[in-house]
Amino acid sequence: MKKSYSLVLGWGSARWLAHIWVLKYIEEKNIFIDEISWTSIWAIIWACFALWKTSKEIEELAENIKFFRLFDLNLKTWIFSWNKIYKILESIFWDNLIENTKIPLKIVATNLNTSEKQVFKTWKIVDCIRASLSLPVILSPFEFYENKYLDWWLKANLPILDVDWQDIIAVSVRENPTNIETHKKIFGLNFLRSFFWFNYSVLRRTITILTRTNEDLSIELAKERWKNVILLIPESDNLGYYDFKKIQEHIKKWYEIAVLKLGNL
Numbered sequence: 001m002k003k004s005y006s007l008v009l010g011w012g013s014a015r016w017l018a019h020i021w022v023l024k025y026i027e028e029k030n031i032f033i034d035e036i037s038w039t040s041i042w043a044i045i046w047a048c049f050a051l052w053k054t055s056k057e058i059e060e061l062a063e064n065i066k067f068f069r070l071f072d073l074n075l076k077t078w079i080f081s082w083n084k085i086y087k088i089l090e091s092i093f094w095d096n097l098i099e100n101t102k103i104p105l106k107i108v109a110t111n112l113n114t115s116e117k118q119v120f121k122t123w124k125i126v127d128c129i130r131a132s133l134s135l136p137v138i139l140s141p142f143e144f145y146e147n148k149y150l151d152w153w154l155k156a157n158l159p160i161l162d163v164d165w166q167d168i169i170a171v172s173v174r175e176n177p178t179n180i181e182t183h184k185k186i187f188g189l190n191f192l193r194s195f196f197w198f199n200y201s202v203l204r205r206t207i208t209i210l211t212r213t214n215e216d217l218s219i220e221l222a223k224e225r226w227k228n229v230i231l232l233i234p235e236s237d238n239l240g241y242y243d244f245k246k247i248q249e250h251i252k253k254w255y256e257i258a259v260l261k262l263g264n265l
Helices: 013-029 043-050 055-064 083-093 125-132 195-224 247-262
Strands: 004-009 032-038 105-111 116-120 142-144 147-151 167-171 228-232
Touching (some): 004 043, 032 043, 043 055, 125 147, 228 247
Parallel strands (some): 004 032
């Protein structure tokens, strides 16, 4: 009898494309997934999977979404508001409820009113995803049933502790901070000494360090609870946070990693 696994996914902006190669392999090998947990916007992929969409359909969805057109500038409050994103989510999921998916879902967010974790197991998928995807300062919090919600990324980018099964496949898409560029060429100009690029690089490395720290802590705590964690990390540091157009380029490479890591399941 084959084992059942919990599937846990991490945030990483455009690096979420790595999740598609895991889905492809899971489909081909008929690996049993009995629950899925994640945080942030790329929950879209796994909500589709839980509603029985195939990896091919999800890949086509990812290729057709114009990610940089999803955000409305709103400098009065935060940098972006959520109107366009919400409309896209509604066009994908309609009124589907999270409790009615074929595979149980757990979408994790931060309740800004209480500073506590919120694990969504009920309500509309659209609202649960929207509550989970608000990056602090970048995207305005989602107001939902008299509460405000933000991304759970800062506390637990890889929400392993929120799943019930002992055997866990965890997909981290974090970067290696030592491989992040410290300068950039734009229109042929080298911004090595640019104030903007220097500060951006520092911020990006800071985010990566925070991500690795809380992911490692989550994995350590899970193992203390005798959970079997199979950790997959895509070894592709040339994919940046904003390289949304490089889907095909990286899916094949990451699929090969899935074969190596999950070949004995």
